[in-house]
Amino acid sequence: MTDSLPLPAGTWPTLEPGWVWLCGAGPGDPGLLTLHAINGLRQADVVIYDALVQKAILDWAPQAEHIYAGKRGGKPSAKQRDISLRLVDLAREGKKVLRLKGGDPFVFGRGGEEAQTLIQHGVPVRIIPGISAGIGGLAYAGIPVTHRDVNQSVTFVTGHDQTGETPSSLNWKAIAEGAQVLVIYMGMKHVERIANALLDAGRPADEPCAVVCSATTPDQQVLETTLGRMAADIEGSNLEPPAILCVGRSVLMRQVLDWQALMQGARPRNLDPLGRGRPAENA
Structure with missing residues (x-):
């Protein structure tokens, strides 16, 4: 080799x-x-x-x-x-x-x-x-971390600190208000706490979210959900770390950009998941 x-x-x-x-x-x-x-x-x-x-x-x-x-x-x-x-x-x-x-x-x-x-x-x-998995792993899932119709910034955070708990130094209210798209590393263990902090700070319960496990490997699994359902959906699944969590409307782009499914012959679920009403080339 x-x-x-x-x-x-x-x-x-x-x-x-x-x-x-x-x-x-x-x-x-x-x-x-x-x-x-x-x-x-x-x-x-x-x-x-x-x-x-x-x-x-x-x-x-x-x-x-x-x-x-x-x-x-x-x-x-x-x-x-x-x-x-x-x-x-x-x-x-x-x-x-x-x-x-x-x-x-x-x-x-x-x-x-x-x-x-x-x-x-x-x-x-x-x-x-x-x-980094927060970029490459999401790309393998068909999720762009930046998309002009969705965000002009992306925020990366870790789901735990040296103690193993959610970082006490993070201002979740500021993150909720300022992060157009939020990418969370190592967040599965504390997903309920993180989701509740974002909801309490005003993020909508129906905001699109994705959980990408074992990203870019043959064992990759992707769960599409919402912020209000994410913790329960993970609990009811067989998903295991390592995982990247993504919160934001860019997750919707997976409906058209799930390129691995397209390679297997699937059809796009929605050619216009953001409801732009015009072709993508007409930016």
């Missing part, structure tokens, strides 16, 4: 001994890796990877030692301090280290903490961004 898809000709960076490349693996589909990520995977002596990194992505680094450092809510997980210091130790051993994180390492991925630790300990780093 690693020889069947050569990198294009060009000057590609070298992963030197004693360096750590902090790399985003994207939301799941191996095809969403960046070329810099593949370049790093091919050179690494050690790949330290998170829970959501697919095995097919690790297959790009058959020469490397693979070390699991996944963190999943409610399950035994490595402590963040131990992960960060393990990266320091491996670099000081002269290893070429690739730290592989799901999505983008700087989007709710603790990448900033790990990079800061490395730099504070004198370890050189390179940052390789990845496609």
